[in-house]
Amino acid sequence: MKITKRNPLLSIVNDFLIDSPAAPNLTYFWSFGSLLGLNLVLMIITGILLAMHYVANTALAFDSVEHIMRDVNNGWMLRFFHANGASMFFTLVYIHIARGLFYGSYRSPRALLWVIGVIIFITAFIGYVLPWGQMSLWVITNLLSAIPWVGQDLVELIWGGFSVDNATLNRFFSLHYLMPFILAALAMAHLIALHTHASNNPLGISSTSDRIRFHPYYTSKDLVGFFLFGIVISYFVFYNPNYLGHPDNYIPANSLVTPAHIVPEWYFLPFYAILRAIPDKLGGVLAMFGALVILIPLSFISTVNLRTLRFKPILHALFWIFVFNFFFLLWLGGKPIEEPFISLGQFSTVVYFSYFFLLMILG
Structure with missing residues (x-):
């Protein structure tokens, strides 16, 4: 018997990535889940390295980002991979959800799989505050103040005071550092739910009789996706790093000057x-x-x-x-x-x- 089946830990890898039964007609649209996993790993690694140099203080946050860009060895690359990785993440998520909508992957018996995926999508919307540029400051909205009776109290709780200030930045930094690990746990739950009922397929008809091994048939497809993803994100990082961002975020945050157009x-x-x-x-x-x-x-x-x-x-x-x-x-x-x-x-x-x-x- 192979060691991948004898060893308790390797047997889990074997069940999920090697001998996992899959439909024989899956297209490259089914590779976006693995691409999202790769992107999440990239975001966690670059985020941890960036956090070693970032200062969550309104007086120092903007300068600490510039310090990363100019003084830290390869800091510019870490920051651009992290910033553009966020855009890549949501691009892949939107395609992944669109594929699920078109092929009906949200329906029973994959309801739990779909719900966990939607929760991952919703919880990913955080982190834009940290560079503490003009857009970072002014995009912070008091949306919760719209809630009757308790809205203003919730806003002041999140702000840590009566306005956006140092306490607010610290709260967002703490949440932003914690959130990727929560996303990683949700991604594992998503993967477990996926292998409970297996993937849907382009025909939309489930079958347990016609199956092939995940490896090497779909690992090879995933590797093609990884290669193309590397080319795309490398283009943005090395040739056009600020294309997906906003130029006003290179201006230090100033609560007395409102940007002409907040987006x-x-x-x-x-x-x-x-x-x-x-x-x-x-x-x-x-x-x-x-x-x-x-x-x-x-x-x-x-x-x-x-x-x-x-x-x-x-x-x-x-x-x-x-x-x-x-x-x-x-x-x-x-x-x-x-x-x-x-x-x-x-x-x-x-x-x-x-x-x-x-x-x-x-x-």
Whole structure:
């Protein structure tokens, strides 16, 4: 018997990465989960190394980032890998979720797998505050103040006072350092849930009779994805490191000077556009969080055997309308709060939520 089966620890690796039975028709779209795992490892390693030089103090945070960039050996590379790795993470997450929506991977018996994945997605939205530039400061919003009765108390609890200051930065740094390890634990739970019922497949019909070993058939596909991911992120790190960021974040945070146009990072923009589309503050906050949470009920609505949208022409067309609308919301999120962008944002918000309701009814 092979050592990978005899050894208690190696047997776990064997069950998950070598002898794990998989459908024979999985495409490269099923490699994005492993790419996200690689990206998470990259973020944790670079984050730990950056934290050794970062100072969570409003008077020193910006200078400590510049110290990393200019004085620490290869500090610029660590920071750019970490910053662009965040953009890569959300790019991969959006593709991963889109694949799950198209092929019905959210349906029973993979409900737990889908819910854990959505929780990972929601908890990943943190960390932009730490460079303490202008956008880092002004993107901190008091969204919780919209909650009736206790909202202002919650805001002051998070701020650590009556305004954004040193205590706020320390809280965000502590959470940001802790969050990747929570994400890693959730990723392990996600992986366990995946291997409980195995992956879905492009045909959308589950079968336990036609299976192949994960290694070498899909490890080779994953390695191709790792290679391409390395090329893409290396381009941004070495040739265009600030393309996905905002130039105002190279200006030290100043609470007395409001930027001309406050926008979050690009991967927040679709949900930022939904937030701005609702005139009422509480309604906007609920709509923004609802746009994320609405992914969870999908896994409990439909239990039909045929999961993929490939054989459902109406839903197939609606899916691509939804994808276009998502990119449209991303574009709208970076535009000024004025007409016609306000009306377009409201229309796109209705389209966004309508798709999920139609998916629950027709799917």
